Amino acid sequence: MGMADRELLGRSQENAVLDGLLKAARTGQSGVLVLCGEAGVGKSALLESLVGRSQAYQLVRAVGIESEMELAYAGLQQLCKPLLDRIDHLPRPQQEALGTAFGLADGAAPDRFLVGLAVLNLLSDAAGKVPVLCLIDDAQWLDRVSAQVLAFVARRLAAESVVLLFAVRHGEEHELSGLPELEIRGLNDADARALLDSVLPGPVDPRIRDRIVAETHGNPLALMELPRAWSVTELADGNPIGTLSGRIEESFVRRLEVLPPDTRLLLLTAAAEPLGDATLLWQAAEQLGLGADPAAGAIESGLITFGQRIQFRHPLVRSAAYRMASARDRQAVHHALADVTDPETSPDRRAWHRAQATAMPDEEVAAELESSARRAQSCGGLIAAADFLERSTELTPEPARRAERALAAAAAKRGSGALDAALHLLSGVAAGPRDPVRDAEVERLRGQIAFDQGHARDAARQLLSAARRLDPHDPVRARITYLEAMSAAIWASGPEAPGILAFAAAAAPPPVESDPPADLLLQSLALRFTQGYTTAAPHLTKALELASQVEIGTDDVASWLWLAGNRAAGIVAIEVWDFDTAEELALRQERMARESGALVQLQFALNFRANLQCLTGDLSAVAALVEEGRQLAAATGYPELRYGGLLLEAFRGNETTATPLIGETIRTETAHSQGRMAAFATYANAVLHNGLGRYDVARDAGLQVFEQDVVGYGALVIGEVAEAASRTGDTKLVETALAWLAERTAATPTEWGLGIEARIRALLTADEDAYRRSIEHLGRTRLAIEVARSQLLYGEWLRREGRRVDARDQLRTAHDQLSQMGFEAFAERARHELLATGETVRKRSPETLNDLTAQEAQIAGLARDGMTNPEIAAQLFISPRTVEWHLRKTFSKLGITSRRQLRGALASPA
Structure with a gap:
């Protein structure tokens, strides 16, 4: 029985699962699986056995190496190296992203998800001829950015004929949660006994054997390796197992301890060299004065094999060889490896080896590490x-320089999402010599981290304090920090919002027409809270006008994010009742996010666009945007942003779905001091209950948002408040709403604002001309739902006035429009009113289009509108092969055979 056979004893079920994935790949289906288990349980053996059964597949593989976890994209580069001759087949943005990430070209730091799309398409292209088998062993030790990219790829595979297998160790953190898993357990007792008997040096008391089997839990590596390291006495005593992975490593330590010192030093050198590069190893060995004998001894030990690539028998051998070595030997080995590593082609590995070889502070090494950090950041490796x-901080001798580097390290940690580690580093900065600018920057970074953690109120206060401290020393950075503070204050909008925002607004510099649009806009917002809407409105309008004229590149996403996304551009545009500009900026943010691969920001853009599309009445477009956001959340592993979906269900009147979503959002966002999002959910609650005719609930919800003066939400909620108040007899509240809105339309007289003002005036005064003006004003906008709601309210008033014939015209139009758009609750209100006029109205049932999934409908719509498969793939972050697969299914469901027929089979775009 050979070694491989012994290792695969009792693995028929696991092999059946893996063979099933290979078989599916031959028919055009991709498969992803994460093999999970403790050290030594046989994950690597299963992967190796699969290689022997997949000669018809193109094999690409990578191994996570603990000492290489600091090198960005190192694992991904291992995997993609055999495929890089296909990089020219990728679209230009993906070529540039992948080339920059791998150091093959210079360029701006690529977003890791654009790199992920490039890898996805690289694999898809390679699988065009033969299926591709990707094996990633010890994935828990991949560098984090490689792991994130591969997790993204795994979540987007569908019809590429790619099998992607990961092996991860239990108890270790990794980025693969949520992917399909197969737990690899120990062998059953019978198989474990058979394996143990095959390696025991002689007869053993059956009770001792049973104890070994029980305490190893059938772990194959433990069953094979532990007896080799035990003496006859220990076997007779039934040597206790202890912590299994520790004892397995200890068994390797024992085998290493009996080797000659030079052989151990050679194995240590191999353990410290992460690439498995034979040339580097032998060059370093020569530096250390190691001859041929150590290599012969290492081969005889069976713990390592030498070839084009150096491979240890098991990762625990590598860790045992490294951990058992003295600090002096480790430093000597890293020093030798640094000497033989090319500073031109591998400067970062050389810097890292030099750092590991250095025990005392050394400015030259610290500066080299700082240069490596800049290179890592330039290719997206935060x-x-x-x-x-x-x-670098640890090796910096001069205290002030050490504090500066610690601050830079903390900022990089924050950028990479390691917030606790960033805070820990900031504690070390405080130990350095006092410096007013650095101290202010520490407070600023603490404020930014607080905002990242969802503590918007605390963030606003800390950022304001930092801005004041920066003002005398660095006005430019102070200005940026004031803007950050205002942004945090806006997101903290809630019961305490007036105080927080006023505090932030009072500190911001006054607006100047020559300021950049971003500065002018937030400074105008400050004016809004210090001097009121009427004073601020011209400045806000001017800032939006300038913002619309500025061409923004993808490298400006960070500084323009609040402006171009749904966070503040829409806030301000809606604040001044400018729907067209709000939509234009949302589309711009979506384009920028797509082009840069910033998928998290794309989720924000999609949600904001979905909210705007609700007002246009195009709920099919809203559903497509919500579905894409859901797909992106699944692909990135980030939490799903559900605001667009929440408002969609509220406008549909789907109480069963909307109510729990609204309640959960209010509770969660309130707990995280994100008052703005809690207010948005409360606004959606007002929409839901106005549609359902529960006006007291709608009034209370709308009034809660209105009284908080949440910037940008007034335009959305004022109509809900007035409608609900009029239906509950609260005339005073309707008067308040009209006075509030009249002030705003006087300063910013847009068709949207004037249409809602006329509607509220009609509700208050029963002025028929006001109803008509409302419909006319809104009819000149794209706000179809608002037009239909004004017609509904006009028809309801006409019926109460006893004018049944006139009422039927308005109610019938409103009912038809609301039903066609899918606003079922509001349509039901219109239907009941029509019945009260004596007209018979059949209740419409929702229709589906041949059971297309949301993603199929989205892809089909894009194809209908003339986009090619690669263009659709780039927009939706999937591969062209997956687009083709979805279209084939769509054609079958629609009973068509070509893209040209989609125009007849699908409704036209809104």
């Missing part, structure tokens, strides 16, 4: 940059 900077 995690690696943070680690380089942290080690």
